[in-house]
Amino acid sequence: MDKDICFSSAQNLAKAIHERELSVREVMEAHIKQIKRVNSQVNAIVSLNEEVALKEAAKADEALEAGKPVGPFHGLPIAIKDTHNAIGFPATSGSLALRDHYPSEDDLIVERLRSAGAIVIGKTNVPEFAAGAHTFNEVFGATRNPYDLGKTAGGSSGGAAAAVTCGMIPFADGSDMGGSLRYPACFNNVVGLRTSPGRIPLPKAALYSPLGVQGPIARSVDDAFFMMSVISGPDNRSPLSIEEPGEKFLEPVQPDLKGLRIAYSTDFGGILPVEPEVRSNLEEQVKVFQDLGCQVEEACPDLHEAEEVFQVLRAWEFELSYSEIFNRFRELIKPSVIWNIEKGRNLSGPDIGRAERLRTLLYNRMRAFFTQYDALILPVTQVAAFDVNLEYPVQISGVKMENYIDWMRSCYYISAVGNPSLSIPSGFTSGGTPLGLQIVGPHRADFEVLKIGRAFEHATGYGKMRPEIALGEKIN
Template sequence: MEKDLCFNSARDLARMIQDRDLSVREVMEAHLAQIQRVNPKVNAIVSLNEELALKEADKADKILDAGKPSGPFHGLPIAIKDTHNAVGFPATSGSLIFRDHYPSADDLIVERLRKAGAIVIGKTNVPEFAAGSHTFNELFGSTRNPYDLSKTAGGSSGGAAAAVASGMIPFADGSDMGGSLRNPACFNNVVGLRPSPGRIPFSRTALYSPLAVQGPITRNVDDALFMLSVIAGPDGRSPLAIEEPGSRFLKQAQSDIKGLRIAYSADFGGLLPTDPEVRSNLEEQVKVFEGLGCIVDEACPDLKEADEVFQVLRAWEFELSYSEIFDRFREMIKPSVIWNIEKGRSLSGPEVGRAERLRALLYNRMSEFFKQYDALILPVSQVTAFDVNIEYPTEIDGVKMENYIDWMRSCYYISAAGNPSVSIPSGFTAAGIPIGLQIVGPHRADFEVLRIGRAFEQATGYGRRRPDIALGQKIN
């Protein structure tokens, strides 16, 4: 019964708590029991504080018993991505350098989650400095895929996605520069939205850069909308913040998408190598959209400049964010992060300027493309979840990857363009490994992207398949 409770949607849990069908303590105890069963094998949640979680649950019950006002997430447990600050918990960024760093204030996204009544119980594991889409670090170790413990959970929100997929928490926060919400969602059979820049205000070092965003990881689209209703909306601490309120996402997303024009490409118009199993999966999903009454064409905007844009601007942001740490603790930083920081230091002004000029070109080209199409469907990842013991895939369909982020192009090309994009479960490999579909929409069309995702989700039901380990069964 505990395991069944843990796979209720966040919306349903919130409603049952408000209706007093369940106490907050019952909900908390069920999720803590699931963590005790599953987390030792998956290693998704770190810095767990069970005593505090139960104490906060009892406080939440007393608030309801007294008839006091409560928020929409009242009593729901959540673990915060370990790159985000949550008072009372260490914010390590997966680095030995910050193992004892306790922030004095919540990040804005955490502030909103807590104000809505969510109870922070711990953190979710990340790669060191959130670098790369495979969650491993020397401080906490590797996060494993709950569908196959020999595979990666992806990253950098790998701990978040694995925890949600396993029923350890009903939803999670994440962030995405080059695929850190979408890749782990794809690998763990959950939903991960990279929202439009500014949709969720984000206070950070590169305050005016739209490259990195924060967003939700959930088990279905309705919960993603539910979460956005709280974490989205304007805030003066972010100059890029979109003025539209989070309440926009309380609107019901209808599943009828008949007549929409959908473009698709398995390889970004021939730009990228794609694993044959991933390509085959995408082509199967085209039939789903046709069955839903959509007009589907094989087409893709020209994104050939996206590689230069992302690689240059990512390196610039890494140097900006980590230069002081690099100078003091270089020997404690993993080689791939060192490479990215050094690449940032080697950039010239004209190189950064050219990247910005090309980013504007991408923006305009995507805007023109979406005058003809309502959405673009693509692979989330060009590969399926890989061996947990390697850092990154070095080859895709016979094509060698030059560095630790090259294999993530199917995500980071969209990051470079700045469009909203969601990863939706789209089936499984022959070996039972999840695959995800990436649905991209026009600029700021976050709700529309999720509406299309919900229609696909309702038609297929792929996301309802749970990992055996979360149900108490043995897996590899």
Template sequence: MNSMNSMNSMNYMNAAVGADELCFRSATELAAAIRRREVSAREVVTAHLEQIERVNPAVNAVVTLVADQALEEAAKADALLMTGAEVGPLHGLPVAHKDLHDTAGIRTTYGSPIFADRVPDRDHLVVERLKNAGAITLGKTNVPELGMGSHTVNKVFGPTRNPYDLSRSAGGSSGGAGAALACGMLPVADGSDTGGSLRNPASFNNVVGLRPSPGRVPSWPDKAPWGQLSVKGPMARTVSDVALALSVLAGPDPRSPLALETPGSAFAGPLDGDVRGLRVAWSADLGGTVPVDAEVRDALRPAVEAFASLGCEVEEACPDLSGADEVFLVQRAWQMELAYGSLLDEHRHALAPDVVWNIEEGRRLTGPDLGRAQLLQTALYHRVREFFETYDLLLLPVSQVAPFDIRLPYPASVDGTAMETYLDWMRSAYLISVTGCPALSVPAGFTSEGLPVGLQVVGPHRQDRSVLRAGYAIERALRTGERRPPVALRGGSSVALDGSRS
């Protein structure tokens, strides 16, 4: 039987290696140490379970826990290593899955009271691939209701708090994953992204999130497998760890009709290399199309300057994104009605007002609305394609605001501009979604209040590895992602950018 939100009575402090060291070691290093038998899978899983027990009550990131099952799987992983058998690249690594991704035998709620007791009988494809690579499931990470919006709060589990300031939002919809990674409760996690749901929580929690090219990570089951607005992808604390996870998640699958043929192994291996000479475009406001708070712009300036110091040619420029707003809003509304229209008919009273609004927006769409969106997106694709004939990368803010008050449903205004719906403040991410380009959120700075800010690194069509290489270069130059939230550390100390504690 699964243990939900509870721990067994064993003393998790008996791990041979210090819990802080294990919980904040990179996934790449941890997986290698397990394979070399320098540390056991059971020790690693134990340390992460203890970290969840100690820190999760403050942030509410992991919402369904299967501790006993995880320890049993860890013991099996150690036994398999003793036989000398070949093991997967994630062998013995603990993971938790987004509560939108079905997990066989483990409660999956979608953050909705309608599904509060739902236990699927099969795994989502991303869960299946992580398990096949040797990862050990610890449980599920929190999401907004039905995954709608970039603020993780729902009526089943409540809000996920930002570990850098518990009064602020952790972002979303992969907010539980972002907070759990920042707190050392997981070394790697899965997520999904329609309008920024891998990038926004990465930015808000000082971790790394990749929105891969559509089709890079196959999805099954999926009500709309021909759509390309929503994608699955990885999150971790480092770019190398995101690439490691992508090497497991990517690759074709016959159940996913648009899955790209490139094997996941193409993303394995070192990301280092010379970035000198890259032509880099930077825009603080997406070509004047979105308002961005001054604190965010100021926090990102050193990151942009760092690209120049690495030998890149940096200039202010942005592709023409006209029409992208309409494309996103139409496609999202259509997707919401397709996925959740039946819930509106049967459970309207149980749905949040923003969910009802977005589904009803989908019902108001006409054939010509969908057709116009297709024409606009085609024109957008070619403008962006031509832009990347001049530039190798596009740098942008991930989010238009820093983590906001957790009591708010969404920011009421950005840089003096009113936000009319729960989607408006996410435009810096969702306008990029409809280009079909891969986009990475990498830790880049902090506001004057100590709140994380991520840099969005966008690459040409299907150039996911190029984006990862650029992210790796700026990660090494800045080392911003090494700053840990005090709530996650024993003694409550913070870690400075040079790794020293205060």
């Protein structure tokens, strides 16, 4: 019964709660039991508060008993990414500098989740300041891949993705600057959507920057749609806010992709090194899209300027966002974050201006590309999940990586252009760790990207395979 609850879809759980087939307490107790059984091995959820969770569950059941109106997520447990503020829980960002930080208000995305009835039970683990696509920090330690405990779970939303794939929570919030939703989704065999800037309004220090966004992590595209219906929609606290309401994501999804024009590339038009197993995995998926009736051809826009755009604007935003903490607690911050902040401090006005000019060029190049194609299929990652004790891969197919984000180009090139991108399961390596492909869509085509992902998901079923550790089996 507990497994049925923990691996039920978020939509089915919500329906069962609303129709009184399950009490909120039953749902909460099942998930807490799963956390206690699995979390010590993967370290996905941190700052768990069982007492708060059960008290909130009791209140949620009382509201149903009284016939009060409730939200679509009523009674669903959720753990919030540790870079996001949730009242009653620490927001450490995985940094010793913030280990005792308790926020006085919820972030906007948390407001929306709570207003919809979700119950916050804890936080999910992150790399320090969400820097890097591998989750480890000095406060809570590393999050391990549930499919192979010796491998990374990805990052920065690594704790979120590991918790979702293990049935500890039905879905999770994540964020993505350089791949922080897409990498962990890929490495944990779940779905992660890098949304269009403004789709989920994001008040932040760099208020007008489209580089960092928030989005859902779920075990299925249908649950990603469900989550998007609540967390997306306009809010004037963000000037980039898209006016389209979240209810858009509740509209019926037509399964037919016949005639859709799909471009694909295994290596971004030959400019990125990609491990052979990753490359062959994507090539195998081409036939899936052909069988779905799509017109598929190998093509990729020229994205070589994305390197400079991302590196410069990321460094600028890091310095802007973390300079005060850096000035006070430099000795507590990991070297890679120090490097990124100092890089931002060394930028000149012309450096930033040139990056913006190049980003405009890339935007228009992508706009033109998507007049010819409806979607672009790319590998999420250039490498399979690597050793959990490494900070980052130092080389890919013989090409040296100069710093901790160089290996993340397959995601951050898309971040630089601002298009929506879905990471969706696409199979497994010979060693048994998950792989994924990213479906990139035109400007603001979040709904359409999810629609394509849903058809691929239903045709393949890759995302149905949960890790043995989460099902009560032992793995190495």
